[in-house]
């Protein structure tokens with residue numbers, strides 16, 4: 411509600427993604443204001459990456475995107491690849507989990523950064539070289555002028571991720587989508603990358619959509635959180651709302667199962683069961699089959715429902731109540 415007064419940079423409504431008959435993401439509504447940082451949180455397979463890719467126009471056939479993604483007021487869904495290429499870079503940029511996949515092993519990192527500037531902005535190699543050095547410095551690579559000619563394999567994982575971030579911000583995007591950018595890194599390196607992303611966001615004013623399965627990471631980078639389960643948003647709120655007053659049973663279960671949010675390991679409570687099969691269809695909340703609240707409702711409040719409605723998920727509409735509150 412707080413953000414309704416600010417003009418939104420990104421406005422997603424009714425976003426759905428399907429691969430053939432399988433709907434993997436549905437009904438996503440989300441706005442991001444300039445400079446705002448939103449984390450999308452959820453277990454593996456909940457649809458976080460697919461959502462980020464849909465925003466970037468990276469869902470390829472046979473995948474299909476439904477709904478609306480507006481960036482600076484312009485509709486992106488249904489735009490041609492040529493149009494999307496123009497948006498990617500100066501508009502929206504993306505950093506992925508695996509920097510080894512994102513970098514070309516046969517070109518030096520300097521050439522890869524410089525190419526963005528020469529091809530996209532028409533700069534001379536000389537201009538591009540000094541900007542590449544500045545970018546490498548900005549992302550914390552020491553003595554960058556000596557490292558321009560080095561190849562990706564000559565850098566550590568954390569340093570490669572810094573180079574990917576330098577490439578992503580080279581065209582000064584207004585929105586950075588970071589998809590698990592620290593998951594492949596060890597904890598101390600991870601902290602350095604998160605600090606870097608926070609600092610860049612503060613310095614440049616770019617907005618951030620940060621995809622992660624890690625609550626502690628989300629807490630470090632985000633103003634607000636979106637919790638996804640089985641392709642849908644089940645809860646959203648500020649970092650305090652979610653950590654202090656989680657409302658949805660799935661969010662509570664996620665917090666109780668996270669080592670960073672309990673005092674002692676003995677308090678950890680794994681979420682029993684596993685996420686639903688992606689081909690499953692739900693009338694109500696997809697978490698109901700694993701949900702203690704749905705169980706309580708069913709056994710205590712309305713035992714007769716068990717007989718009438720054999721599919722437990724169709725009995726709990728708590729997710730919709732919260733998502734639309």
Ligand SMILES: Nc1ncnc2c1ncn2[C@@H]1O[C@H](COP(=O)(O)OP(=O)(O)OP(=O)(O)O)[C@@H](O)[C@H]1O
Pocket residue numbers: 429434452453454455456457458459460461473623688
């Ligand atoms: N190209 C594709 N074709 C078919 N199904 C796909 C494709 N890409 C993703 N999916 C499916 O979409 C669902 C959501 O995937 P997604 O990668 O968004 O999950 P995630 O929440 O980001 O999880 P993870 O953290 O493991 O990446 C998964 O069930 C996945 O198998």
